[in-house]
Amino acid sequence: MEYTDHIMLVGPDAKRFALKLGFEERNLLTDRARQAWLGWRSRLNPADNWLDVEGEHRVDWTTGTVHMSAMDARGDIASITSTSGLSYKIPGRVGDSPIVGVGQYCDNNTGAAGSTGRGEANMKMCGAFFIVEQMRMGASPEEACLRALQRVVETTEDRLLDANGRPKFNIEFYALHKSGEFGGARMYGLQEGEPMLAVADSDGARLEPIAWLYRRDQRPY
Numbered sequence: 001m002e003y004t005d006h007i008m009l010v011g012p013d014a015k016r017f018a019l020k021l022g023f024e025e026r027n028l029l030t031d032r033a034r035q036a037w038l039g040w041r042s043r044l045n046p047a048d049n050w051l052d053v054e055g056e057h058r059v060d061w062t063t064g065t066v067h068m069s070a071m072d073a074r075g076d077i078a079s080i081t082s083t084s085g086l087s088y089k090i091p092g093r094v095g096d097s098p099i100v101g102v103g104q105y106c107d108n109n110t111g112a113a114g115s116t117g118r119g120e121a122n123m124k125m126c127g128a129f130f131i132v133e134q135m136r137m138g139a140s141p142e143e144a145c146l147r148a149l150q151r152v153v154e155t156t157e158d159r160l161l162d163a164n165g166r167p168k169f170n171i172e173f174y175a176l177h178k179s180g181e182f183g184g185a186r187m188y189g190l191q192e193g194e195p196m197l198a199v200a201d202s203d204g205a206r207l208e209p210i211a212w213l214y215r216r217d218q219r220p221y
Contacts, residue, residue, distance in 0.1 A: 007100065040088060062087040065097060067104060067114030069176035077176065079104045079112035081128075086119070095119035101129035110136045111178050113144070117171030117187070124155045131175050141175035142183030142211050148173045149187055149213045166214055172196075185211040 042053040064084035081103040096119035097103035104114035105128035113131035127148050134144035172186040184197045189212025196210040
């Protein structure tokens, strides 16, 4: 966005563009990750031609998404959602993190929002944009996040709902208003008042409680 009139570049041409700007190409695959993948692949199908590999092949299931919204001393807002990616996904899968308006959205006149958790559920309702628009219409950050969770429930396909109509997954939303007010909410809550939201402001760095739509003991997964 600093060098072109475009917002997003993808695929092989995005790589070529980055290399032209001087970014260094690196192999980020560690031997530990390679060994874990070999173990995962060997156990996919007991009837295939891959022998089940014994030994220290720990198969980790990772997510690793982080959202951050920030405001500087002048009142300007920025936001980002970074992820290490869902492990063992189908090649070519695009999650919500890089999609503006879904994994994160920032409007310097209103506020910013982002999410972690099931990206596919977020992509179906443009969660970050939805939250910022709710704040624009007067909702608090927490209220906006709870409304986004309700929209997730409404747009979730039947195969991912339990017998009571609750999603079989978790998703979290976070929001920062232009006034400095912040808040968040998740589909299934932890213990009442348990801190989950990391905050750093004039009162120092700390963890704050996060709202939730359903109690933890109602979780169907």
